[in-house]
Amino acid sequence: MERRTIGAATLDVGAVGLGCMPMSWAYTGSRQRGEESLRTVHTALDLGSTLLDTADMYGPFTNELLVGRVLRERRPEAFVSTKVGLLAGEQHIVANGRPGYVRRACDASLRRLQTDVIDLYQLHRADPEIPVEETWGAMADLVAAGKVRSLGLCAVGARSARRPGARPYDGRLHDGTIRQLERVQQVFPVSAVEAELSVWSTEALDALLPWCAARGVGFLAAMPLGNGFLTGTLTPGGGFEPDDVRARHPRFTAEMMAANQPIVAGLRRVARRHGDGVTPAQVALAWVLSQGRHVVPVPGAKRARWAAENAGAAGLPLTAEDLAEVAGLPGAQGSWD
Numbered sequence: 001m002e003r004r005t006i007g008a009a010t011l012d013v014g015a016v017g018l019g020c021m022p023m024s025w026a027y028t029g030s031r032q033r034g035e036e037s038l039r040t041v042h043t044a045l046d047l048g049s050t051l052l053d054t055a056d057m058y059g060p061f062t063n064e065l066l067v068g069r070v071l072r073e074r075r076p077e078a079f080v081s082t083k084v085g086l087l088a089g090e091q092h093i094v095a096n097g098r099p100g101y102v103r104r105a106c107d108a109s110l111r112r113l114q115t116d117v118i119d120l121y122q123l124h125r126a127d128p129e130i131p132v133e134e135t136w137g138a139m140a141d142l143v144a145a146g147k148v149r150s151l152g153l154c155a156v157g158a159r160s161a162r163r164p165g166a167r168p169y170d171g172r173l174h175d176g177t178i179r180q181l182e183r184v185q186q187v188f189p190v191s192a193v194e195a196e197l198s199v200w201s202t203e204a205l206d207a208l209l210p211w212c213a214a215r216g217v218g219f220l221a222a223m224p225l226g227n228g229f230l231t232g233t234l235t236p237g238g239g240f241e242p243d244d245v246r247a248r249h250p251r252f253t254a255e256m257m258a259a260n261q262p263i264v265a266g267l268r269r270v271a272r273r274h275g276d277g278v279t280p281a282q283v284a285l286a287w288v289l290s291q292g293r294h295v296v297p298v299p300g301a302k303r304a305r306w307a308a309e310n311a312g313a314a315g316l317p318l319t320a321e322d323l324a325e326v327a328g329l330p331g332a333q334g335s336w337d
Helices: 034-046 062-077 099-113 132-144 175-184 208-215 226-231 254-259 261-273 280-289 304-315 320-327
Strands: 003-006 011-014 051-053 079-084 086-088 093-095 120-123 151-154 192-196 218-222 295-298
Touching: 003 218, 003 295, 011 079, 034 062, 034 304, 051 295, 062 079, 062 099, 079 099, 099 132, 120 132, 120 192, 132 151, 132 175, 151 175, 151 218, 175 192, 175 208, 192 208, 208 218, 226 261, 226 280, 254 261, 261 280, 261 320, 280 295, 280 304, 280 320
Parallel strands: 051 079, 079 120, 120 151, 151 192, 192 218, 218 295
Antiparallel strands: 003 011, 086 093
8 A cells, every 4th residue: 555654753654544433432333343343453454554543532442442452463563543632421521631631541542552652642632721732741741751652633623514504614614723733833743633524524625734734744534434424335314323423413314415415426426437346435535645645534444344445545546537526526515513
């Protein structure tokens, strides 16, 4: 697989990563199977998808434990990204950016991941009660201690509001994230930013992606397959189990899924031009890859065959005609929040 570098530290990863969250959290629990998840991680590494993206809150904690079972055998092949700063309760999620907590959380993540160093440690969300510089300073201390190789920041406000009657999107969605980035850059260099970017959520292209490109900061594209919609495998009205986040998601109602089918149809048209076996999901990922050499999509997967399909997108070169067709697809309908 093509390799890409993240940040000024020139950290080397496969062009397509693996989002591990669906294996343990947020999606249908009845379809989460530990042994299949382990095969998925192994398959990703076999195919060059070396960036494994997890977080302590996924589960909580169980996702890091799962990834750690693979790292115990294959640590030199993997680039490990995990996150700190959010605590998940039964009915709520709260931020904690206190320096003491950050240090304890890192040690706990290292134990669960069965490694002595985290390649990329990301701040999941800043704590509104703690200056972000204090949290970032504690994370920088972990780099100095040799427990972490580089630091990243997850975007705030990463989803646009497309509500009926709302004012038109003004391109300022990521202003808050950029302000945070400029503050923490004064403390310790940012190696990567993780934010949503996909064919149906392009807001990061306006300011956040150029900000990263201008400073040599890597960009990890979260949800590059639109929570599964852009794969073309979801049926409008098919429904979701109650524990699946999409069951409460305005863009995944039967009405909105039907209204957004032209987006998937366009991806299918492009896929057909590239021959049998090319899928809408691969086109969607190839589009993300085309946005810059500093961009690494991190599609979530909990089945080995999906990880293999996603990895195949790294070898799909989109033509100017393909990119023009994707650019001409209708915008997504429905609120994202």
